[in-house]
Amino acid sequence: MNSQEPLIDSHGRRIDYLRVSLTDLCNFRCVYCMPAEGIPFLSPSKYLTRSEIVRFVRLIGQLGVTRVRLTGGEPLLRRDILDIIHALKEIETVRDLSITTNASRLGPLVEPLKEAGLDRINISLDSMEPERFKAVTLSDTFHQVLEAVFLALQAGFPVKLNMVVLKGLTRQEIVQFVRLARDYPLEVRFLEFMPLCGTGWRPDLVLPIQDVRSIVFENFELEELLRNGNVAQSFAVRGGKGSVGFIASLTESFCDSCSRIRLTADGKIRPCLFSEKEVSIKELLRNNAPDEEIIRTIRHAAAIKPKGNWFNEKPFRSDEDYDSIFASNPMIRTLGG
């Protein structure tokens, strides 16, 4: 392995975690992510190919990026997903390879994913009630998703469930989720709704994580777990098998310890999800540019990573704050782009 100086941004943060969006396509239309009519999806020729992705991960791996998460859009819609995983696992620097999926197609893929070498799975599950699940995701696949959660556990995958907390979430449902973490060896993570939505910003849907945390603490005994560079504040459910995490992206920003960089499905390096700054790498990969040139471009992208996001500068207070922040930051897009 040809290892180089580690990737450190202009604010002294070490970057060791890459999120790769494999596609912008999705078969769900979650209210916080994509409008019901979809977004102008990329044409297939715009996606990075498997070998381009693999080369990028190999090169960024030489700079100390050892954790890789595959995401989207819905990453399991990529037909070559198993080949991608297999090829990424052959890269010596990839110590942890995970995926975030809506799990609607996960069931039959659990075993092949395990065989291909995937290490961990995060599953998005926004409700334990089929009707509310459908209202949030516009998908009828609640039962397939829940079944896939159990299949993934049976196959021995470490599983985290991501649930985006939205106004309307009931005390009863929060308790149902924590019971799941008590009864099964998985982590339920409550994610604060972030101002990142192809549907337009919906401050009316925001439920601060603090409200959820209070309900969880009123109903369960929890023991704090060490953070270990994790963005979630995590707690073991006392006497149970799993844990609960709270990710307060909006109200309790963790920019100071951010170690992430992103690669979009169409080959742009995005150093921060909440910034418009991005650097295209697709042409270099497609034209088979020398390794040094690609590494230089990766370093440049890390160097322009902003210190913090815009809502960090003006923290959450009221719906009016959201409106004014949003008016001056018209950056409405999905996570997949």
Ligand code: SAM
């Ligand atoms: N389609 C896959 C899925 O839903 O798991 C992967 C992509 S999705 C964009 C990645 C994660 O981002 C999901 O857990 C989803 O719930 C979360 N997410 C999407 N939009 C969000 C928003 N506006 N606020 C908070 N989390 C969001």
Ligand code: SF4
């Ligand atoms: Fe699709 Fe994931 Fe966005 Fe939901 S959150 S619409 S599943 S990409």
